[in-house]
Amino acid sequence: MTRTVAGLRVAVALLMLSAVTRNVVDHLQDGDFVAWDFFGYFTIQSNLIGATALMVSAAYTLRERPAWVEYLRACAAVYLLIVVSVYWPLLSPIDEDIARWTNIVVHGVSCVAVVGDWLLAGPRRPLPLARLWVVMVYPLVWATVTLIRGATDGWVPYPFLDPVNGYAAVALVIAGIVVAGLAVGAVLFRATRWRVLTPEAAG
Template identity: 25%
Template sequence: MSGRKLLLFIIAITAWASLIAQLVLSFGYSTTDTTETIVRFFSFFTVLTNTLVAIFASVQLVSKPNQQGFFANANTQTAITLYITIVGLVFNLVLRSLWKEGGLQALLNDLLHSVVPLLMIFYWWKYVDGKKATYKSIPFWLIYPAVYAIYTLLRGPFATWYPYPFINVIELGYPIVLRNSAILVLVFLFFSFFFVFLGKKKPV
């Protein structure tokens, strides 16, 4: 097995195992019915993005060398790396201090928010041809987080539940949530440009 395939295998196993374990724990913590528990589980940007990483790594793992496709595209790979990087940054800089759980939950938090992001960043740096990532693709990269934000803000009032405290309209009100959302937009924009810039400078 090549170094690239081995890294993809590690990423896929780590992401899938962590997601499955987190789903099992979610049922243990949940005070809602099965359907709502599952919906809430997949309402976390962390879960959606780690799932995207897991699918990407799995598809690339079984793909033939030089095979073309959606996940083989440098822009797609850079976008996925961008998303999981934001997952890691937001958790470690903003949310980590709010989590008090220990044991398995603490381990899963580290796997989903630190280990998988770092593995994906390393994969991008070593194996993705960053020179093919383009600035004109950035608006398309922002569609996924934009759709997620719209979905979350629209569903929140009906579910009386928000996945993250900084977008909890019930607790913070719309002015603060919109401000926080604007900050996140700027973060996504900054790192989008940063990854394209860095990709054009790296040797691969």
């Protein structure tokens, strides 16, 4: 069982990394790859974080994990849920590559895998809600950097973050994402009672 679960985690993580790599290769072949822009997408960053979380979790399969691993897993799940919630209703209608396998992986499979992994193999104890703020530190840093870039070099990863729409509209979008992220995080923090695979206690 341990090897099977660990192998599945590694396999999905490699699939996610393969999708990101394939996108890099496609942009390189098209001659329009700019690393600063490509890796500026929250989707790409979230998939890299999610793949890392699965890889690290594989090393602790069916064993109690350190607190930092559980927070990493929770953050990855929240971020990928944000990606899915934003992409499919807002961005997929204008995405010409919606049917590509890489798109399905980074905007769907990764989320199902990471959230499913959390629900099936959550921590032994629920994470304290007092530390719920942890899940939004990274998204807020990312949003800040993105807004600075939008105001300086004019590049933004998503149209709803474009300063030309007015900073009030952008602030409203970010506030909505923060609220949604905290709500989802709170659910995941308390959802450990649903777990199917329970890690053994240390020692």
